Amino acid sequence: MTKQEGIVLGVAGRLFREKGFAATTVRELATAAGMLPGSLHYRFPTKESLLVELMERGMMQAIERVRAAIEVEDTPLNKMRSALREHLSILVEGDDAIYVNLYEFRSVTGAARARILRLRDAYEALWDGMLHAAVGAGLIRAGLDLRMVRFLLLGAVNWSAQWYEENQNYTPGEVADAFFSISAFGFCNDGVGGLLAQSAERPEVQLTDVFDDGDRSG
Amino acid sequence: MTKQEGIVLGVAGRLFREKGFAATTVRELATAAGMLPGSLHYRFPTKESLLVELMERGMMQAIERVRAAIEVEDTPLNKMRSALREHLSILVEGDDAIYVNLYEFRSVTGAARARILRLRDAYEALWDGMLHAAVGAGLIRAGLDLRMVRFLLLGAVNWSAQWYEENQNYTPGEVADAFFSISAFGFCNDGVGGLLAQSAERPEVQLTDVFDDGDRSG
DNA sequence: GTATATCTTGGTCATATGACCAAACAAGAG
DNA sequence: CTCTTGTTTGGTCATATGACCAAGATATAC
CATH class of the missing domain: 1.10.357.10 (Tetracycline Repressor, domain 2)
Structure with missing residues (x-):
């Protein structure tokens, strides 16, 4: 992949995400990539080939x-x-x-x-x-x-x-x-999260087995 | 809502779903609704107004x-x-x-x-x-x-x-x-589903409280 | 049955669009 | 320097598109 192709694919990703494929024109793609439509055509024969790539x-x-x-x-x-x-x-x-x-x-x-x-x-x-x-x-x-x-x-x-x-x-x-x-x-109080909080009957189940890096969400 | 408008909205829904809004033309919409583009324009001034409605x-x-x-x-x-x-x-x-x-x-x-x-x-x-x-x-x-x-x-x-x-x-x-x-x-064996299957310690929790109409998925 | 409101027809118009290209240009190899 | 290969320029072309409308047709009210 050449540097220019990388730029084109980058702006294509951004525009296809923002506006959708059908609503993005090849002229917009070319302008955003800093080139003329013909240059874009030289690298990608059709708009769909760009999407596929x-x-x-x-x-x-x-x-x-x-x-x-x-x-x-x-x-x-x-x-x-x-x-x-x-x-x-x-x-x-x-x-x-x-x-x-x-x-x-x-x-x-x-x-x-x-x-x-x-x-x-x-x-x-x-x-x-x-x-x-x-x-x-x-x-x-x-x-x-x-x-x-x-x-x-x-x-x-x-x-x-x-x-x-x-x-x-x-x-x-x-x-x-x-x-x-x-x-x-489970989100229910009767799921393991709730059950463990309510009793120590099953000490072998450790939530920290899963959340071991300290950034679990609240 | 007139009957015709209902037809138009129906085909618009189908085509917008199948092809997306941007990729659907007003001519396709009119044809699918059994009318000419002008008639569609009479009811919905723009394509977007049809989408919004x-x-x-x-x-x-x-x-x-x-x-x-x-x-x-x-x-x-x-x-x-x-x-x-x-x-x-x-x-x-x-x-x-x-x-x-x-x-x-x-x-x-x-x-x-x-x-x-x-x-x-x-x-x-x-x-x-x-x-x-x-x-x-x-x-x-x-x-x-x-x-x-x-x-x-x-x-x-x-x-x-x-x-x-x-x-x-x-x-x-x-x-x-x-x-x-x-x-x-929970999908874990230690969620309530698994725990209930493993023990009868908590008989007050009834899965059938939730799945009471017999068509739960397997 | 006529007048009025509603709707359809068949088409126009300006613009946007994807694809494409001949010629000019750039860069590296020898 | 020159040849070759790779790239860009600036534009064209046929078609598609959304919006629109004047005239005709149909339905509705009275």
């Missing part, structure tokens, strides 16, 4: 970042929490490519669509691996549909991009930890 | 439907579960106005933007009311940020519109109940 690079980067965040953790629950943090961090404070992946996929057609879907499958496989490992370790309560756990967690973080900008009272890590805490232990 | 009507209907679903329930948790079910049902099998509200708000400008934001606030107030009632009834574990509970639940259901179409193995009610069950009682 942006999405594929972004998705591959995200997979690598989350994979790295998982690797350094020890237990399945810590891996999940770390992956959630990394996912949300990329989405709300990383580059815009992942936001575009999530919200502009509709504009991708043809073969590129299938390629991006494969990348998504690879990312989801990371999550399913963690979830199955957690089941194998006896950490997940019986009778749950693991896909629903994934849909709940990833849906909540993906949607966070919609409200986070206006609501910066939280760090991405706080949001991710709150989502993890609620969905892992 | 669709969104405002949809939002008001949704508020009423969820309010009605809440009213017939007795306990705070049952109200929340019912609201979640209704919300998801409207989103994935109701008319398209709510999907458009969620995913095309970016295209609304000026005064209409503020009006729609007020409707959103009214909807969120419904949720905050339920959550505070649950806190008042001692049902929520201490130390949780209620906004995070709302963001988790509504984020997960709002995002469901992205994957539900391709994954119709579940009914909307099953999905909503699964999300509620996981986030209320």
Whole structure:
């Protein structure tokens, strides 16, 4: 990737995120990148090719970042929490490519669509691996549909991009930890959070196993 | 609202959902509504006015439907579960106005933007009311940020519109109940779901208080 | 049955848009 | 210096787009 291409992809991410793919013109892209429309055409033959390039690079980067965040953790629950943090961090404070992946996929057609879907499958496989490992370790309560756990967690973080900008009272890590805490232990008083506070009958359950770095959200 | 306006709003919802607002042309809208562009212009002076009308009507209907679903329930948790079910049902099998509200708000400008934001606030107030009632009834574990509970639940259901179409193995009610069950009682084996299964020490906690109509997801 | 209000028709108009290109220019290799 | 390769310029072209309207058609009121 040349430096100029990097600039173009950067402004494309920003504009596609701000205005949407369909509402962004190639002239706006060229101007924002500091070049004329013809130069943009020289590097990316169509507007959609620019979108596809942006999405594929972004998705591959995200997979690598989350994979790295998982690797350094020890237990399945810590891996999940770390992956959630990394996912949300990329989405709300990383580059815009992942936001575009999530919200502009509709504009991708043809073969590129299938390629991006494969990348998504690879990312989801990371999550399913963690979830199955957690089941194998006896950490997940019986009778749950693991896909629903994934849909709940990833849906909540993906949607966070919609409200986070206006609501910066939280760090991405706080949001991710709150989502993890609620969905892992329940918001009900009878979930482990409440039960542990109410009794010492099960001392082997340690919240600090999960929140071990001191920045859990309040 | 005349019959013709209803038809126009219906096709507008469908097309805005399928292709997005920016990528839908007034000619497509007119053709799909069985009229000529001029007729469409007679009823809605601009494309954006059509979007705004669709969104405002949809939002008001949704508020009423969820309010009605809440009213017939007795306990705070049952109200929340019912609201979640209704919300998801409207989103994935109701008319398209709510999907458009969620995913095309970016295209609304000026005064209409503020009006729609007020409707959103009214909807969120419904949720905050339920959550505070649950806190008042001692049902929520201490130390949780209620906004995070709302963001988790509504984020997960709002995002469901992205994957539900391709994954119709579940009914909307099953999905909503699964999300509620996981986030209320936790996916961990040490959440209330697991603890209750493991011991009868707390017989006063009844899962069937929440899942009382027999169609909980598996 | 006529007058009035409502709606539709078929088209225009100015502008915006994505794609494209021939020629000019820049930079490095030999 | 010169040749070659890579890049930019400034613009064109056909089409698409949102907005709009004068005239005709239809329905409604009285």
